[in-house]
Amino acid sequence: MTELRLNAVSFAYEKGRTISAPILERVTLGIARGEFVVVLGQSGSGKTSLLNVAAGFLAPTEGRVTVDGKQIAGPSADRAVVFQDDALFAWSNARDNVAFPLRLRGLARSERNATADALLADVGLSGQGDRAIWELSGGMRQRVGIARALAARPDFLLMDEPLGALDAMTRDQMQELLLTVWRRSNTGALLITHSVEEALFLATRIVVLAAHPGRIVLSRNFDFGQRFLDGEAARSLKSEPGFVAAREELIAAIHEPERAVAA
Amino acid sequence: MTAHIDIAPPARRAGGLAHSLRRIAPLLTGSALAVFVIGIWQIASTSGWVSPVFLPPPSSVVVAFGRLVQVGYVDSTLIQHVGASLGRVFSALAFSVLIGVPAGLLIATSPIGRGVLDPIIEFLRPLPPLAYLPLVIIWFGIGETAKVLVIVLSMVPAITISTAAGVRSASKNQVNAARAFGASPLQLLWHVLLPGALPSILTGVRIALGAGWTTLVAAELVAAGRGLGYMIQSAAQFLVTDVVIAGILVISAIAFAFEALLRFVEHRYVPWSRNQ
Numbered sequence: 269m270t271e272l273r274l275n276a277v278s279f280a281y282e283k284g285r286t287i288s289a290p291i292l293e294r295v296t297l298g299i300a301r302g303e304f305v306v307v308l309g310q311s312g313s314g315k316t317s318l319l320n321v322a323a324g325f326l327a328p329t330e331g332r333v334t335v336d337g338k339q340i341a342g343p344s345a346d347r348a349v350v351f352q353d354d355a356l357f358a359w360s361n362a363r364d365n366v367a368f369p370l371r372l373r374g375l376a377r378s379e380r381n382a383t384a385d386a387l388l389a390d391v392g393l394s395g396q397g398d399r400a401i402w403e404l405s406g407g408m409r410q411r412v413g414i415a416r417a418l419a420a421r422p423d424f425l426l427m428d429e430p431l432g433a434l435d436a437m438t439r440d441q442m443q444e445l446l447l448t449v450w451r452r453s454n455t456g457a458l459l460i461t462h463s464v465e466e467a468l469f470l471a472t473r474i475v476v477l478a479a480h481p482g483r484i485v486l487s488r489n490f491d492f493g494q495r496f497l498d499g500e501a502a503r504s505l506k507s508e509p510g511f512v513a514a515r516e517e518l519i520a521a522i523h524e525p526e527r528a529v530a531a
Numbered sequence: 532m533t534a535h536i537d538i539a540p541p542a543r544r545a546g547g548l549a550h551s552l553r554r555i556a557p558l559l560t561g562s563a564l565a566v567f568v569i570g571i572w573q574i575a576s577t578s579g580w581v582s583p584v585f586l587p588p589p590s591s592v593v594v595a596f597g598r599l600v601q602v603g604y605v606d607s608t609l610i611q612h613v614g615a616s617l618g619r620v621f622s623a624l625a626f627s628v629l630i631g632v633p634a635g636l637l638i639a640t641s642p643i644g645r646g647v648l649d650p651i652i653e654f655l656r657p658l659p660p661l662a663y664l665p666l667v668i669i670w671f672g673i674g675e676t677a678k679v680l681v682i683v684l685s686m687v688p689a690i691t692i693s694t695a696a697g698v699r700s701a702s703k704n705q706v707n708a709a710r711a712f713g714a715s716p717l718q719l720l721w722h723v724l725l726p727g728a729l730p731s732i733l734t735g736v737r738i739a740l741g742a743g744w745t746t747l748v749a750a751e752l753v754a755a756g757r758g759l760g761y762m763i764q765s766a767a768q769f770l771v772t773d774v775v776i777a778g779i780l781v782i783s784a785i786a787f788a789f790e791a792l793l794r795f796v797e798h799r800y801v802p803w804s805r806n807q
Contacts (some may be wrong), residue, residue, distance in 0.1 A: 325707050345713040355704035358803035359726040368722070369712040402803045420712050 270336055270423045272322060272347065275299045277331035278481075279317050287329070291317045293481035294331070299456040301423055303374060304447075304493060306459045306471035308522055314482025315460045319428050322458060323349050335423070345369065348417035352429040354409040356401045357481030362388060362412050369420035387415040390452065391445060407438040411445070418453055420476055425450065427459045431466065443469055447493050464518045468492055468511055469502070476518065478525030485525040489516065587773040592780070595773035604774055605765045607757045613781065615757040619675070619750075620743050623682035627739055631687045632732060634721065635694025656688035660746040664753065672753035678747075685746040686739035690732065697731025698724045705752070730797065730804030737793045744786055 278297060279292040291314045297321075299305045309315050324343040333340050335347075343349075348369075356365050358506040364371075365386045370380035385397055391411040399411065410430055417425055430446075431439045443466055450457050460466055467474050470493050477485040492505050505511060567590050575581050576588040583591070599609040607615075634652070637644030664681050665683050671677040709723045751760025759778055766774035797804065 305611070310799070323711055325710070343707070343711040343713075345711070347711065349708060349711045351704040351708065353702065353704055356704060357705065357723065359801070361727065368709075372709075372712055372714050372718055386784040400803065416708075479767075 270298065270456070271298050271300045272424050272458075273334045273337075274318070274322060274328075275332045275334065277313070277318075277321055277333060279321055279326060280329050282329070290329075290481035291326075292321070293483050294481065295477075295484055297475060297484065299455045299458050301506070302454055304457040304459070304470055304472045305327045305475060306358040306461060306467040306473070307475050307477060307484070308461065308464060308467050308518060308519055309477030310479055310522060311462075313477040313479040315477055316428055318477070318482065319349075319426050319427075319458065319460050322424075323347055323426050336477070345420045346422050347424045347426055348422035350410070350413050350425065350427040350430045351418050352432045354413040356409060356412055356416070357400050360401075361397065362393065362399050362404065365401065366397075366413055366415045368416060368417050382413070383419060387419055390449060391415045405438075406409070406434050407442060408494060410434065410442060414449060416447070418449065422455060425453070425455045425457045427457065429460050429462065432462065439463075439466070440502065444496070446470060447497055451497055464515050464522070465506060468514055469496070469506060474518065474522045476525070486518075486521045536794075567686070567712060584770055586770060588778070590775045592776045595771075596777040596780075597772065599777055604762055604771075607762075609762075609781065612757055612759050612762045613785070614647075616747055616751065616784070618645075619678055619758070620740070620747050623679045623686060624736070624740065625744055626679070626683045626718060627686035627690050627743075630683070631690030631739075632694050632734070634687070634691045635696075635732075636698060636724070638691065639695040639698035640720070642723070652688050652691050655684060656692070659751050660685040660742075664750060668753065678750040678755065681750050682743045682746045685742045689739040690735040691737070693731045693735025694728055697728025697735075698762075700731065701727040703735045728802040733793065733797050733801060737790065740789050740793070741786070744782070744789075748782065 270438075274295055275298045276294045276296055277292060278290055278294055280290045281288040295314075296325065297305070297318075299395060302318060307315050307318060317326060321328050324333070324340050324347065325343075327519035340347075341384070363381060366387050367375075367380040375383075381397075382453075385394070386398055388394060391412050391414055393408060394406075396408070401412070413430065425445065427446075431442050432443060446459075447470060457470075459467075459470060462516075468490055471490050472493065473487060473489050475484055477483065478485045492511060496502055496505055572586070572592070573588050576583055576586045587595075598604075601608070602609065603609065634644075634648050638648050638652075639645075660681055663684065667677050667681050667684075671680060705723055705727065706719065709719050714722065736746075747758075748760035748763075751758040752764045755761040759782055763775050763778040766772075766778065
């Protein structure tokens with residue numbers, strides 16, 4: 269089974285000879301294909317750095333990042349990234365944005381357009397390929413961003429608060445979409461979020477990071493997303509006593525990480 | 532649709548007539564001003580307030596314009612003068628884009644490129660073209676090369692600086708996204724940085740054309756056998772003021788047409804730059 273693994277990864281910014289206070293300290297985390305790992309933590313706990321290290325945008329100061337045991341050498345198409353500010357290309361339409369990874373690989377236009385249109389349909393944007401990016405709403409842009417990430421046929425989908433800028437209604441819809449897309453693509457997902465509810469709904473495993481330095485204080489498995497995919501209603505899952513109890517527990521762990529470690 | 536969009540505070544809904552009046556108000560006042568100025572001009576020069584040598588009446592400028600088109604002045608018709616001038620500006624623009632865009636890319640993407648090119652551009656940028664025109668003439672003579680070169684020198688800084696700014700404006704995440712999809716540095720440049728810089732490059736071209744046009748007339752004043760600047764200069768020497776004024780109006784009309792054309796190109800080809 270394909271696995272993306274962070275082995276005792278530490279990270280600090282180096283500026284000339286000075287090194288900043290550690291952002292991440294000895295973080296060990298594995299994401300296998302078919303898993304949905306969500307990272308929670310307060311601002312400044314190193315969530316985004318963790319994702320950037322996993323993507324290969326940042327090199328760890330200590331420790332190793334491996335895919336199936338092989339150390340990564342920077343960003344690569346097997347680890348696609350979705351950003352909070354969609355990072356789409358305003359100069360091309362939705363279809364060409366989705367087809368961008370395929371264009372880099374030199375696929376013929378007809379071939380990449382067919383794939384892009386199918387992916388747009390998968391994220392609920394069928395027939396919208398010709399629309400300009402600046403004509404789309406925030407939720408639609410994020411859908412295009414997700415479709416573009418999937419076009420690379422990645423093993424892993426790394427998402428940095430992809431739903432952070434969306435309104436509550438759109439956010440709920442997009443969570444359901446994320447689950448469906450993740451299941452269909454059979455990728456290993458790593459998602460960063462501030463929202464505990466979102467984490468509980470999506471994750472097969474939740475990891476809580478504490479700040480200064482960023483380290484894992486809690487790691488636990490959940491199956492609410494699985495149950496949604498098996499046909500249960502999202503609203504009733506989110507109001508279930510088990511969901512509410514887990515939410516309070518996680519909020520406590522985020523705000524008082526020392527107690528979580530002790531527990 | 533547009534009838535309900537109103538810039539003024541919506542305290543009181545404007546009536547249909549009042550509203551359409553407000554919309555065409557700038558056009559109306561502009562035309563009224565033009566008519567007023569031309570009227571004063573006509574009266575001033577026909578009533579003897581000003582000597583026609585200094586200010587010929589609008590009517591004789593129109594006649595001069597007709598003569599310029601049909602007969603010409605200093606051995607060339609107006610079309611030939613305009614053609615010579617446009618040829619210089621556009622060949623200079625072509626060279627400037629060929630030099631300025633790669634230079635801007637280098638400045639924005641390579642520390643060495645920046646170290647080498649930035650001082651050159653910053654040296655050139657604040658210099659008035661008329662200051663280095665004599666030097667260029669000493670080096671290259673009074674032929675076409677010198678004229679086009681002077682215009683190129685006045686255009687390159689604007690295009691280089693705006694290209695560099697445009698390339699730098701690509702978001703870090705756009706660059707990271709492309710890298711994560713496996714883009715090589717060259718692919719990154721071609722598919723992400725360059726298209727992202729396009730609106731800025733077009734702005735640079737607009738500024739450069741303004742500068743180039745100014746420089747052109749100056750270059751033609753010094754030595755040329757044809758061209759609008761030369762035509763005006765020759766007419767001025769013999770106090771043919773109506774030709775001078777007609778020439779100035781032609782230059783103004785061409786500059787305005789350039790500006791309108793570039794605005795259209797921006798509107799048509801980089802619509803996203805207004806909507807981000």
